[in-house]
Amino acid sequence: MAARVEILRELGLLPLWRLxxxxxxxxxxxxxxxxxxxxxxxxTERSGVATDDRLQRIAALEWPxxxxxxxxxxxxxxxxxxxxSVPGVGDARAQWLFIGEAPGxxxxxxxxxxxxxxxxxxxxxxxxxxxxxGDNVYIANVLKCRPPGNRTxxxxxxxxxxxxxxxxxxxxxxxxxxxxxxxxxTTLLNxxxxxxxxxxxxxxxxxxxxxxTYHPAYLLRNLPDKAKAWEDLCLARATLRRQQDEGxxxxxxxxxxxxxx
Ligand code: SF4
Numbered sequence: 385m386a387a388r389v390e391i392l393r394e395l396g397l398l399p400l401w402r403l404x405x406x407x408x409x410x411x412x413x414x415x416x417x418x419x420x421x422x423x424x425x426x427x428t429e430r431s432g433v434a435t436d437d438r439l440q441r442i443a444a445l446e447w448p449x450x451x452x453x454x455x456x457x458x459x460x461x462x463x464x465x466x467x468x469s470v471p472g473v474g475d476a477r478a479q480w481l482f483i484g485e486a487p488g489x490x491x492x493x494x495x496x497x498x499x500x501x502x503x504x505x506x507x508x509x510x511x512x513x514x515x516x517x518g519d520n521v522y523i524a525n526v527l528k529c530r531p532p533g534n535r536t537x538x539x540x541x542x543x544x545x546x547x548x549x550x551x552x553x554x555x556x557x558x559x560x561x562x563x564x565x566x567x568x569x570t571t572l573l574n575x576x577x578x579x580x581x582x583x584x585x586x587x588x589x590x591x592x593x594x595x596x597t598y599h600p601a602y603l604l605r606n607l608p609d610k611a612k613a614w615e616d617l618c619l620a621r622a623t624l625r626r627q628q629d630e631g632x633x634x635x636x637x638x639x640x641x642x643x644x645x
Contacts, residue, residue: 442547447476447555450548454528460544462529467622468495469529472552474522479624480515483549483559484599485567486527486537497523502600507566509600513617516569522556524549526571542571545628553589560624561592565599583616586623593627 414637436460445453454471457463470487482498490500498506498517507517514611515521527537527545563569566579572589573582573596582596597616598609 401470407581422449439547442551443554445551445555450555454548457548460525460541462531463476465532466529468497469491469500470497471528472524472526473497474518475520476522476556477515478520478522478523478556479555480620481553481560481561482523482564483568484523484525485527486534487530488534488601488621489530491525491588492530497525498564498600501604505600505604509613509617510615513621520550522551522558526568537567546571553592558592559627560586560620561594561622563596565595565602568599569596575612584619586619592622593620594615595623597609 402455403525442453451471453467455469456468466487470491484497487497488500488502490503491497497503505530506523510516510521517523525544526549528548529545530594531537566582569579569582570576572594573587575582579596579598587596595616597613597620598606601612603613
């Protein structure tokens with residue numbers, strides 16, 4: 385325990401991660417949408433319905449049309465209560481992809497994920513890794529619209545919104561995914577399990593390594609678990625580095641094997 389405290393002190397993580405106010409402009413091609421704040425959208429599709437046409441259209445979306453498509457979405461009932469949709473923000477070709485559960489009140493008001501207190505903590509976590517949002521980092525949620533009162537997303541809402549997340553992941557092509565909180569983790573891994581049982585190992589979302597850690601909003605209420613979250617982020621960083629080293633080694637072998645022309 386003493387050794388871990390010493391390591392955290394060395395890393396500048398004691399007594400707390402420093403909260404830094406930082407706003408980052410949306411990435412190129414992922415512009416924050418700007419609908420009127422109190423706009424109410426009338427649903428035109430039944431909640432949760434995933435028509436083949438809709439799935440094909442979303443699967444073919446490119447970045448310039450992505451945010452507008454999300455903003456026009458009425459595939460679940462959350463379109464009636466949202467103020468703004470929250471498609472995601474960051475580097476459109478980031479190696480790091482952080483995925484949370486759903487927008488909260490601050491995100492719903494601003495149209496950007498993780499902008500409240502939890503967002504500032506996430507920024508501090510990124511800073512501890514020497515990173516910042518928008519620079520090789522993309523941040524998104526499973527749901528693109530806020531559930532009223534921050535209630536837990538319903539399965540049909542997750543199902544309806546899932547094609548957008550799948551398309552984002554395909555467009556970004558991340559090298560590592562960090563699932564923030566149980567909801568994001570169980571959705572991405574398609575399992576029902578506790579976050580404690582999912583932490584500490586490398587999962588896969590399709591071919592991409594995926595690490596599970598706590599949601600920053602949870603960490604704000606449970607400060608001692610910040611050390612565990614730091615361990616998770618270190619595992620993510622080590623996994624990414626190992627992957628890069630393996631890629632470099634494979635390239636060297638390929639070059640060596642090609643021999644002189
Ligand atoms: Fe559409 Fe997702 Fe918003 Fe539901 S939460 S209306 S599926 S964008």
